[in-house]
Amino acid sequence: xxxxxxxxxxFGLVGSVGLVIDVVIFNILRTTILAPExxxxxxxxxxxxxxxxxxxxxxxxNRYWTFRRTKLQHPVREGLKFGxxxxxxxxxxxxxxxxxxxxxxxxxxxxxxxxxxxIGLVLGTVFRFWGYRTWVFVQEPLNDELSTAAPxxxxxxxxxxxxxxxxxxxxxxxxxxxxxxPVEDRAHRND
Numbered sequence: 001x002x003x004x005x006x007x008x009x010x011f012g013l014v015g016s017v018g019l020v021i022d023v024v025i026f027n028i029l030r031t032t033i034l035a036p037e038x039x040x041x042x043x044x045x046x047x048x049x050x051x052x053x054x055x056x057x058x059x060x061x062n063r064y065w066t067f068r069r070t071k072l073q074h075p076v077r078e079g080l081k082f083g084x085x086x087x088x089x090x091x092x093x094x095x096x097x098x099x100x101x102x103x104x105x106x107x108x109x110x111x112x113x114x115x116x117x118x119i120g121l122v123l124g125t126v127f128r129f130w131g132y133r134t135w136v137f138v139q140e141p142l143n144d145e146l147s148t149a150a151p152x153x154x155x156x157x158x159x160x161x162x163x164x165x166x167x168x169x170x171x172x173x174x175x176x177x178x179x180x181x182p183v184e185d186r187a188h189r190n191d
Contacts, residue, residue: 007066011129014061018054023117025050030112043112047097048090055086067137078136085131092127093120 026046034042034049059082073081093116100106100115 003069007133008129010066011062011132014058014066015125017061018058019117019121021057022050022054023113025053026117027109027113030109036107043097043101044094047094047116051086051090051093055083055090058086062132062137067132070137081136082132085128085136088131089124089128092124093117096120096123 026049029046029049030043033039034046036042039045059079063078063082096119097112097116100111106112106115
């Protein structure tokens with residue numbers, strides 16, 4: 001639980017930096033070269049550009065800080081996974097902007113910011129955190145020698161023991177199962 005709280009707080013800080021980058025770039029582009037008066041699709045293109053820059057900043061922050069304790073994959077593979085999850089987040093935010101701006105007719109700068117940088121951001125953030133944590137930055141076991149086995153056997157549970165798989169080098173994780181008392185288990189974890 002402590003790891004989840006740490007990851008959530010770091011994810012929030014990295015995301016806050018990304019949000020500032022996203023909002024600043026979006027508003028600069030939306031009020032200048034990509035204003036709807038200049039280009040009909042300007043607000044959408046401004047959002048795509050601003051989010052792309054923020055995604056790069058978020059990838060670096062999440063890779064090297066938020067999820068630093070996870071096994072780092074090959075940067076290209078990880079970057080592609082991160083990009084796919086981020087694309088899903090972009091589509092969520094863009095959908096909110098498109099519905100607000102083009103379907104509902106709320107075309108002001110304030111309405112564009114609320115739809116994309118508030119509603120779209122919240123929905124996209126939930127999706128991205130879930131995707132990053134479960135697919136991109138996959139948590140590895142802390143100790144390679146220990147892996148969890150099937151739940152405690154009925155007889156073991158009745159005797160106050162749990163089953164833990166111990167994997168010597170070269171053997172599969174389920175090769176050897178050993179009954180361990182709770183006292184032994186705590187002593188082993190403290191080593």
